[in-house]
Amino acid sequence: MSVLVFRWNDINVTVPDRATGNPINLLTDASGELKAGEMIALMGPSGSGKTTLLNVLAHRGIPPKASSSGSMTTNLGKVTSRNISKFSAYVEQEDSLIGSLTVIETVDFAAKFTDSESTASERKERVAEIIASLGLKGQSGTKVGTPLQKGISGGQKRRLSVAAQVITQPSVLFLDEPTSGLDSTASHKVIQSIKHLAAENNMMVIVSIHQPSTATFDLFDKVLFLSKGITVYNGKVSEVCDYFNTVTPYPIPTHYNPAEFILELINTDFKSDGDDDDDNNNDNNQAALDKVQVVHQLKSLWDDKRPRYSMSEDDTEKSADPFDQQPQDSNADQQQHHSGIIYNLRQTYYLTHRLLIKSRRDFLAYYARVAMYLGLAIMMGTVWLRLGTQQKNIQPFMNAIFFSGAFMSFMSVAYIPAYLEDYQLYKKEHLNGLYGPFAFVVSNFIVGIPFLFGISLLFSIVTYFMCNFRHSGSGFGMYLTWLFIDLVAAESMTVMVSTAFPMFVIALALTAFMNGLWMSVGGFLVSTNVLNAFWRYTFYWINYQRFVFQGMMFNEFKPDRVFDCGKGCQCMYASPLQDQCKISGDAVLKAVGYGKEDVGLWMGLTIALIFAYRLATYIILKIRK
Numbered sequence: 001m002s003v004l005v006f007r008w009n010d011i012n013v014t015v016p017d018r019a020t021g022n023p024i025n026l027l028t029d030a031s032g033e034l035k036a037g038e039m040i041a042l043m044g045p046s047g048s049g050k051t052t053l054l055n056v057l058a059h060r061g062i063p064p065k066a067s068s069s070g071s072m073t074t075n076l077g078k079v080t081s082r083n084i085s086k087f088s089a090y091v092e093q094e095d096s097l098i099g100s101l102t103v104i105e106t107v108d109f110a111a112k113f114t115d116s117e118s119t120a121s122e123r124k125e126r127v128a129e130i131i132a133s134l135g136l137k138g139q140s141g142t143k144v145g146t147p148l149q150k151g152i153s154g155g156q157k158r159r160l161s162v163a164a165q166v167i168t169q170p171s172v173l174f175l176d177e178p179t180s181g182l183d184s185t186a187s188h189k190v191i192q193s194i195k196h197l198a199a200e201n202n203m204m205v206i207v208s209i210h211q212p213s214t215a216t217f218d219l220f221d222k223v224l225f226l227s228k229g230i231t232v233y234n235g236k237v238s239e240v241c242d243y244f245n246t247v248t249p250y251p252i253p254t255h256y257n258p259a260e261f262i263l264e265l266i267n268t269d270f271k272s273d274g275d276d277d278d279d280n281n282n283d284n285n286q287a288a289l290d291k292v293q294v295v296h297q298l299k300s301l302w303d304d305k306r307p308r309y310s311m312s313e314d315d316t317e318k319s320a321d322p323f324d325q326q327p328q329d330s331n332a333d334q335q336q337h338h339s340g341i342i343y344n345l346r347q348t349y350y351l352t353h354r355l356l357i358k359s360r361r362d363f364l365a366y367y368a369r370v371a372m373y374l375g376l377a378i379m380m381g382t383v384w385l386r387l388g389t390q391q392k393n394i395q396p397f398m399n400a401i402f403f404s405g406a407f408m409s410f411m412s413v414a415y416i417p418a419y420l421e422d423y424q425l426y427k428k429e430h431l432n433g434l435y436g437p438f439a440f441v442v443s444n445f446i447v448g449i450p451f452l453f454g455i456s457l458l459f460s461i462v463t464y465f466m467c468n469f470r471h472s473g474s475g476f477g478m479y480l481t482w483l484f485i486d487l488v489a490a491e492s493m494t495v496m497v498s499t500a501f502p503m504f505v506i507a508l509a510l511t512a513f514m515n516g517l518w519m520s521v522g523g524f525l526v527s528t529n530v531l532n533a534f535w536r537y538t539f540y541w542i543n544y545q546r547f548v549f550q551g552m553m554f555n556e557f558k559p560d561r562v563f564d565c566g567k568g569c570q571c572m573y574a575s576p577l578q579d580q581c582k583i584s585g586d587a588v589l590k591a592v593g594y595g596k597e598d599v600g601l602w603m604g605l606t607i608a609l610i611f612a613y614r615l616a617t618y619i620i621l622k623i624r625k
């Protein structure tokens with residue numbers, strides 16, 4: 001059964017005044033009703049509460065420290081934050097689209113996330129119909145657009161955002177300022193397309209909109225006017241003029257945009273002092289009135305006329321509240337759990353596919369990082385160019401090993417912008433019920449693996465041979481393996497920090513700080529036998545850079561890696577080969593405080609830390625509202 005009626009009753013939102021602590025009303029007794037196929041406009045001056053009302057109806061949260069009351073119901077039962085995403089979708093004011101996808105790919109992936117029953121041909125047909133109905137057929141193969149590549153226009157992006165949500169077949173569609181930044185012609189076409197889809201799909205549409213033209217205003221079935229959270233009218237658009245002309249003392253002038261007149265009438269930010277201009281002193285001397293008094297007068301008049309919204313018997317007799325129905329037996333529980341696993345795997349597959357396309361096409365996502373790491377590799381290779389086997393080169397070799405691991409980790413901060421873009425899209429699509437945190441975390445990890453391996457391979461090929469590390473195929477393989485694991489761990493930590501603090505500057509600062517911490521206590525800048533007890537028994541043991549550095553040190557300084565002591569046979573490190581004026585690699589390890597080699601343990605702990613970072617990311621997403 002589908003949702004046919006959506007009602008809200010006595011919605012109140014208050015926030016304490018910062019100075020006095022007294023409650024300030026952001027919304028006062030807002031009520032309304034919408035039926036299938038209808039479209040309502042939430043209108044009012046800036047700060048009137050229309051976006052707050054839209055967010056409350058969509059269960060998208062209220063301002064910090066605010067409190068709310070009221071109820072929302074459908075013919076299927078009470079609306080809650082747990083079931084709202086099952087029958088609704090929300091299109092935000094800012095278009096959260098993947099610029100490297102085409103128009104048809106954007107809509108098709110949205111359909112895949114929600115439609116598991118249709119065949120590929122049926123889904124393709126539906127996608128084509130939605131794109132055509134929103135006037136995007138000519139742009140179906142065009143990319144949305146990135147900062148480096150021009151794509152579709154702003155109005156087309158707005159329609160594409162709507163198409164990506166309409167394809168999910170919601171019963172209720174919430175739109176926040178869908179005409180923002182568009183001219184009157186584009187605004188009219190956007191609303192007209194949405195109106196057509198609402199009627200065609202029996203969908204209810206709730207739109208917050210600022211100041212539409214007369215033609216755009218007339219497309220709506222209903223309108224709700226707000227001023228300072230107070231409802232001054234909520235009814236049919238076709239009855240607005242009659243209501244203000246007959247019930248209120250503020251008739252709408254002939255040939256005047258009703259929406260513009262009412263918005264000017266209820267705007268309390270600008271109070272007129274009643275000048276002498278005759279053009280400003282007509283229609284019951286409106287300009288000379290205190291706008292606050294006007295709003296309260298209109299509220300009083302509307303309170304006497306407004307209908308009371310409640311469930312009718314026709315609505316409630318069908319309602320067994322299927323939103324909250326639970327299986328009654330263990331077999332059903334098992335089936336539900338099984339379908340949940342299948343659902344998560346399917347969503348992960350589609351999301352991985354989409355992210356692979358994005359990563360392959362988006363230069364800024366990975367290719368810019370490839371160029372950055374290649375430049376870093378060339379710089380490192382030329383600085384530590386062709387180090388020899390003299391003992392004076394032992395310390396430079398250790399410095400090169402530290403630099404390669406530490407700075408590969410440190411430069412993972414370059415992934416933050418690309419990840420935050422994916423995270424913002426995840427927030428929108430998760431709230432619309434397309435997929436959950438499991439699919440997002442797993443797909444992000446899977447997609448990153450081949451790119452990170454490619455970066456590590458390219459970096460290793462350049463640096464290993466230019467720096468003249470130990471000549472061995474196995475040595476190169478282990479060097480590559482350690483750099484790859486190092487980069488995966490660094491990116492996993494970056495993802496966790498960026499998820500916990502999804503603001504670029506904060507995420508950048510915290511990630512840089514943590515990498516600086518790992519470098520400081522990794523055993524190179526301060527050796528283990530010098531590091532104080534606090535750091536040695538805390539962060540030293542959860543430091544993936546430490547394990548990587550140790551593994552790379554043992555990989556380079558093998559017993560068969562021999563260095564010449566130089567003139568006079570003055571060896572810097574005690575070694576069994578000292579009588580031959582040589583230093584064995586394992587003697588260098590002992591001198592700097594390393595004992596037994598345990599590659600399996602170090603690699604296992606690093607992989608465990610990678611898993612811990614990804615699990616922490618999942619938990620943060622899971623508990624975040």
